[in-house]
Amino acid sequence: MVARLLHLCRLGLDGAVPDHSTFSKNRHGRFRDSDLLRKVFETTVQRCITEGLVGGEGFAVDASMIKADANRQRSVPGGEWQTPEAATHAVREYLAVLDDAAFGAATAVVPKFISHADPASRWTGANGGLAFFAYCTNYLIDLKHAVILDVEATTAVRQAEVTAQRRMIDRTQERFGLWPERLAGDTGYGSAENLAWLVHERGIEPHIPVFDKSQRTDGTFSRDDFAYDQRRDFYLCPAGKELRQRRKIYRVPPPLVDQNGMMRYRASKLDCERCSLKPQCCPNEPARKIPRSIHEGARDMARHIAKTDAYVTSRRERKKVEMLFAHLKRILKLDRLRLRGPNGAHDEFHLAATAQNLRKLAMLIPVPAPISPT
Numbered sequence: 240m241v242a243r244l245l246h247l248c249r250l251g252l253d254g255a256v257p258d259h260s261t262f263s264k265n266r267h268g269r270f271r272d273s274d275l276l277r278k279v280f281e282t283t284v285q286r287c288i289t290e291g292l293v294g295g296e297g298f299a300v301d302a303s304m305i306k307a308d309a310n311r312q313r314s315v316p317g318g319e320w321q322t323p324e325a326a327t328h329a330v331r332e333y334l335a336v337l338d339d340a341a342f343g344a345a346t347a348v349v350p351k352f353i354s355h356a357d358p359a360s361r362w363t364g365a366n367g368g369l370a371f372f373a374y375c376t377n378y379l380i381d382l383k384h385a386v387i388l389d390v391e392a393t394t395a396v397r398q399a400e401v402t403a404q405r406r407m408i409d410r411t412q413e414r415f416g417l418w419p420e421r422l423a424g425d426t427g428y429g430s431a432e433n434l435a436w437l438v439h440e441r442g443i444e445p446h447i448p449v450f451d452k453s454q455r456t457d458g459t460f461s462r463d464d465f466a467y468d469q470r471r472d473f474y475l476c477p478a479g480k481e482l483r484q485r486r487k488i489y490r491v492p493p494p495l496v497d498q499n500g501m502m503r504y505r506a507s508k509l510d511c512e513r514c515s516l517k518p519q520c521c522p523n524e525p526a527r528k529i530p531r532s533i534h535e536g537a538r539d540m541a542r543h544i545a546k547t548d549a550y551v552t553s554r555r556e557r558k559k560v561e562m563l564f565a566h567l568k569r570i571l572k573l574d575r576l577r578l579r580g581p582n583g584a585h586d587e588f589h590l591a592a593t594a595q596n597l598r599k600l601a602m603l604i605p606v607p608a609p610i611s612p613t
Contacts, residue, residue, distance in 0.1 A: 276589040280390065281414060283596040287386045288415060290604055294383030297446075298419040299557045300407070300428065302377045302393070302400040303564040305584070306575040307360035309372040311352065314362070320353040329580035333359040336581050341391065341406070345399035357579040361395040374576065374584040376567070377403035378560050378592070379411060385559040386599055388417065390592040392584040397427045404428060405436065408443075421446050423553040431500070434541050435534035445541045446553035453530075460520045465529055473504065474529050476520065480510045482529055496533055504529040567591055 287293055323330060337343035342359060352362040354372050364370035377400055379389040389407035393399035404424070411417050421444040422428075422437060429450040437443045453462040465474040465482065474482040482504040484495055496502055511517055511526040521527040532538065544550050568574045573591050576584055 276586055276593070280589045280593045280596070283593050283600070284386065284388055284415065286600060287384075287596060288417075290600065292384045292386050292599065292603060293381045293388070293417070295381065295417045296419060297382040297421045297423065297553065297556065298379055298388070298408070298411075299382055299423040299553075299560045300377070300379050300404045301425065301557070301560040301564070302375045302403070302427075303567070304363065304366065304373040304375055304395050305568075305573060305588075307354070307357050307372040307374055307584075308576050308579050309354035309357040309360050311371075313356055314352040314354045314372075317349040317351055317353050317362075320358065323355075327356075327579075329357045329359065329583070332580035332582055333357075340402045341393040341399045342581060343394075345394055345396050345402065348396075359394065359581050360579075363395045365395065374581075375400060375403075376564075376584075376588040376591075377407065378563060379404070379407040380560050380563065381417075382423070382553075382556045382559065384599060384603060385563060387563065387592045387596055388415070390588050392581060392588050401428060401430065401433050404433070408441065419443055421549070421553060423447065423557040425557075426450050429541065431532040431534035431538055434537040438537040438540055444544060445537070446544055446550050446557075447541055448545065449538050449541050451538070458519070459522065460516075460527075462529055467531070474531075476506060476516075476527065478510075478514050478516050478520075480506055480514070482506045482527065500533045501530045502533065504531060563595060566595065571595075 284293075322334065326334075333343075336359060339345075350362045351370075352372075354360055354362075357372065360372035360374055362370055363373050373395040375393045375395045377391040377393060378387055380387050388411045391403040391407055393403045408419075408422070418441075423446045426448045427450075429445075429447045431450075434445050434447065434449070437445045437447075455461045460477060464477055467474050472484070476482060484502060484504055485492070506527045508526045511521060514520070571591055571594065573587065576587055578584070578587055
């Protein structure tokens with residue numbers, strides 16, 4: 240065993256065995272600063288591209304939660320956590336990512352609990368069972384052969400996953416020159432802002448369900464029952480009346496768009512009072528109001544794509560990324576992290592994605608025939 244260790248360290252048999260902490264200090268120091276595991280992962284991606292395993296036409300994105308090496312017993316309520324005097328590397332990494340949109344700045348909501356051992360991990364019950372501390376591994380895959388093009392570690396909140404999606408798409412274009420025509424994802428990526436980013440800023444078709452809460456369940460008319468006239472910029476109600484943004488003349492006109500990026504279209508109070516459909520439209524309000532996002536054009540495009548056969552195909556192919564997560568947890572047994580801190584999650588997720596890409600290469604690239612002796 241000692242001889243094997245000396246060989247791996249490029250030392251002679253008469254050399255002294257390094258202290259065990261030497262490896263840990265190098266892993267947390269110069270090796271981590273070199274981003275070596277990212278380079279190894281990108282090498283496997285480039286090999287897959289060279290072998291023709293990447294189509295580059297359609298991508299899929301998704302995230303999966305992995306339990307952190309932290310437990311509820313060694314935690315405090317989120318509002319009571321304080322920086323310890325003797326900070327571990329996990330604590331230092333947590334403080335370093337407080338302003339990162341993929342971690343501390345992803346949401347202003349204070350977590351219910353913060354772990355002493357790994358404060359960057361997020362207390363979450365999103366799976367519907369018992370809550371636990373977790374990180375998210377985010378995959379961007381090519382739909383041709385489910386090759387993982389990029390991987391990103393984030394905190395376990397949806398806003399961070401959208402940030403990771405944008406970073407991975409831009410990084411894939413920068414490193415490999417790949418720019419997809421379509422992107423498949425679940426409803427978590429269907430916010431108005433993200434759809435607008437895909438459509439208007441990156442020119443990518445969003446094969447993503449629209450995140451929409453406008454459908455009413457109390458029997459009254461929903462927003463879908465009102466027709467929008469884009470040329471004249473108004474809504475037409477089921478009774479044939481117009482809903483416009485402004486019906487008064489103001490000395491100082493208020494802004495048409497609120498801080499959430501929404502515009503309000505209002506019906507005339509006189510029209511609503513004498514309308515026979517008022518009980519089905521706005522029984523508890525003097526007049527009907529319809530909110531519309533400034534990114535509604537991108538949402539309408541996503542709704543139109545959702546009615547096509549190509550969208551059905553994308554929805555079916557998107558299951559490939561879910562199969563990769565199942566393989567990650569059931570076969571590679573990465574259902575719980577061994578390392579702590581954002582950098583620890585980064586290292587383990589990149590190693591796992593590298594192994595999955597190597598497995599893909601081994602399965603799909605034929606073994607060359609042995610050269611017969613002459």
